[in-house]
Amino acid sequence: MLRPPRETDVEAAYYWDRDPELAAWNGRPPISLSLDAARRDYLARWRDSSIKTFIIESGERAIGMATLYDFRRGSCELGIKIGPEGLRGRGLASETVRLLVEYATGTLGLDAVRGSTLEHNHRMQRVFEKCGFRRTGQGAMLSRYDDRRYTELFYEFRSGD
């Protein structure tokens, strides 16, 4: 199930943002803010109507987060993470991405949903492929996690394809 974030989700979000592995997959360092400072940031972001954040719930447990952002020219960008390592590879992200695409193209009436991932993130590439995204290109990105250069792959789902 996808639902809006609540104040009680702050600690889970903070825990995930401090996880070095999750940070590396997103090309940024784990956050170094205090929990209180992070709480203020999260609550402000979750109220920001230009970003749509969803908590992914499985069995009434918050197990990850997905975001739709950078809305422009009839499309938006999608981001996702499944927090606990033991819950990855069970189809939860694929189900989430399908729901988000349905919401973005149906409820929001967008023409396209964009995504990107690192070239060595084979799991995320598989999720995009399974959910009907096609590769649109690639680029170089400097990861702020380790200051190394990586290849980033770009994907797009187009409504009606």
Ligand SMILES: CC(C)(COP(=O)(O)OP(=O)(O)OC[C@H]1O[C@@H](n2cnc3c(N)ncnc32)[C@H](O)[C@@H]1OP(=O)(O)O)[C@@H](O)C(=O)NCCC(=O)NCCS
């Ligand atoms: C990437 C991520 C969101 C995918 O979520 P998930 O719930 O594990 O994904 P799913 O189980 O829906 O699908 C994963 C697919 O990748 C496949 N896969 C897993 N490891 C793989 C590998 N090393 N190489 C190729 N495919 C792989 C799985 O078999 C599955 O495909 P299948 O259904 O055809 O068998 C999740 O693993 C995660 O949060 N990772 C850390 C953060 C991250 O990478 N976020 C994305 C940043 S762009």
